[in-house]
Amino acid sequence: MSIRLLEHMRDELIATGIVQNTPEFCHSWLGRSEGYIRVLRYHNTEPSVETLSICASKLGYYGARLAGSEQHEHQIWAKRLSDLKTLCDGAIAKQAEAVWRAPERMAV
Secondary structure (H helix, E strand, C coil): CHHHHHHHHHHHHHHHCCCCCHHHHHHHHHCCCCCHHHHHHHHCCCCCHHHHHHHHHHHHHHHHHHHCCCCHHHHHHHHHHHHHHHHHHHHHHHHHHHHHCCHHHCCC
């Protein structure tokens, strides 16, 4: 699911013109190499919580900056970035819960 989330975020950022392509998204918004999503898909693995956290932080930062603008278009972008951050935060929470719910970590 998180790979699809990354692809959704990438597509949204491309649609708004914030990024131009996947390599730019991976490098600038995930703090990873340009082939990060491709590697995740190849290894059938999820993005790390660290990667999702970096992206959520940047989405929140720029969303807040755009929300402070009086331009209508900036307000629309701020909402889109805020919505993406919410999705990212949800993926982080889901992964964190999977860790603490692991049988060997459950407090009895």
